[in-house]
Amino acid sequence: MRVQVKAFAGFREILGPDIALELPEGSTLTGLLEGLGRRSPGIQKALFDDQGTPLKSVIIMVNKKRQTRAEFVSRELHDGDEVAIYPPVAGG
Amino acid sequence: MLTDSERERYSRQILLFGEEGQERLKSSKVFIAGAGGLGCPAAAYLAAAGVGHLVIADCDSVDRTNLNRQILHYESDIGRPKVVSAREKLLSMNPDIRVEPLAVIISDNNASTLVSGCDLVVDALDTFTDRYALNRAAIRNRIPYIHGAVSGFDGHMATIIPGETACLECMVPEAPPRSVFPVVGTTPGLIGVLQAHEAIKQITGQGEPLTNQLVLWDGKASQFTMIRVERDPDCPACGGDSRASGRRREI
Numbered sequence: 108m109r110v111q112v113k114a115f116a117g118f119r120e121i122l123g124p125d126i127a128l129e130l131p132e133g134s135t136l137t138g139l140l141e142g143l144g145r146r147s148p149g150i151q152k153a154l155f156d157d158q159g160t161p162l163k164s165v166i167i168m169v170n171k172k173r174q175t176r177a178e179f180v181s182r183e184l185h186d187g188d189e190v191a192i193y194p195p196v197a198g199g
Numbered sequence: 200m201l202t203d204s205e206r207e208r209y210s211r212q213i214l215l216f217g218e219e220g221q222e223r224l225k226s227s228k229v230f231i232a233g234a235g236g237l238g239c240p241a242a243a244y245l246a247a248a249g250v251g252h253l254v255i256a257d258c259d260s261v262d263r264t265n266l267n268r269q270i271l272h273y274e275s276d277i278g279r280p281k282v283v284s285a286r287e288k289l290l291s292m293n294p295d296i297r298v299e300p301l302a303v304i305i306s307d308n309n310a311s312t313l314v315s316g317c318d319l320v321v322d323a324l325d326t327f328t329d330r331y332a333l334n335r336a337a338i339r340n341r342i343p344y345i346h347g348a349v350s351g352f353d354g355h356m357a358t359i360i361p362g363e364t365a366c367l368e369c370m371v372p373e374a375p376p377r378s379v380f381p382v383v384g385t386t387p388g389l390i391g392v393l394q395a396h397e398a399i400k401q402i403t404g405q406g407e408p409l410t411n412q413l414v415l416w417d418g419k420a421s422q423f424t425m426i427r428v429e430r431d432p433d434c435p436a437c438g439g440d441s442r443a444s445g446r447r448r449e450i
C-alpha cells in the first residue's frame with residue numbers, strides 16, 4: 108500500500124515537504140514513524156527521544172486528524188492515507 | 200453608546216455587525232500577551248477595530264533585531280519598553296480606546312490575576328512554558344484564548360473556549376525545545392492578524408470560531424492546512440471536561 112507523508116516546519120527541512128512510502132499491509136503508525144527514523148539520525152532525533160519513545164512535542168496527524176500517543180500503536184494505516192508531521196513552532 | 204465620531208470611524212464594519220457589535224467591541228477588555236511579532240499586528244487591528252480596552256503585557260525593551268517584524272516599534276524606539284512604544288502607536292492610531300501597558304513577565308504566579316476581568320486573551324508569547332501558564336489562567340477564569348505561534352515561514356493558530364473545546368495543552372502537550380527562531384515578518388504578521396480576526400469574531404458573535412482545530416500556515420508552499428484536534432480526557436490543564444477544570448480551580 109502507498110501512504111503519503113507530509114512534513115511541516117522543521118520536519119519539512121529534514122524530510123522534504125512530501126514523500127510517498129510503500130508499506131506492507133497492516134502497517135501501523137508506529138511502524139511508519141520507526142521506518143522514517145531509520146532513514147537518518149536527523150529524522151530519528153526529530154521524532155524520538157533517547158529511549159526511542161515518540162516525542163510528545165511533535166504533532167502526528169492521519170488524514171488531517173491529530174493522533175494521540177495511544178493511537179500510534181493501534182492505528183493501522185490504509186492505502187491512500189496521508190500522515191502529516193508537525194513539530195510545533197514556538198516563536199512570537 | 201457610540202459617539203458620532205465612532206459611528207463614522209467604524210461605519211464600514213458597522214455595516215457588517217451593526218452598532219450592537221461595535222458596542223460589544225467598545226465595551227470589551229482584551230489581554231494581549233506579548234508586544235512582539237504577533238502582538239504588534241494583533242494589537243494594531245484590535246485597536247483599529249475599536250476594542251475599547253487593550254491590556255498589553257511584555258517585559259522586554261525594543262531591540263534593533265525586532266524591527267523586521269514588530270511593526271509597532273520604530274528605529275527611534277530602540278531601548279524603550281515595548282509596551283510603552285506599542286501604546287503610543289496604538290493611541291495615535293485610535294485615541295478613542297484605552298491601552299494599558301504592563302511591563303511584566305507572565306508566569307504561573309501572576310497569570311490568573313493578570314487576565315482576571317478580561318473578555319479575551321490573545322497569546323502572542325514566544326515560549327510554550329509561558330503559554331501554558333496563560334492557558335491555565337484562561338481556563339481558570341473561563342476566558343476565550345486565541346493561540347498563535349510562528350517560526351521561519353511557518354505558523355499556527357487556534358481558538359480555545361475553556362470548558363468547551365480542546366485547550367492548548369490538549370493540542371501541544373509538551374513544549375517544543377526553546378531556541379532563537381528565524382522569522383520573516385510576514386509570518387507573524389499573517390498569524391497575528393488571524394488572531395485579531397478570530398478575536399473580533401468572538402467578541403461580535405460573528406461566524407464560527409476556529410475551535411478544535413489547529414490552523415497550520417506553511418509559508419513556503421503558501422498553504423493553510425486545518426488539523427482536527429480533540430479534548431484530551433487526561434489533559435493536565437483542562438482535564439478534558441468542564442467539571443475537572445472546575446475542580447482544579449479550587450486547588
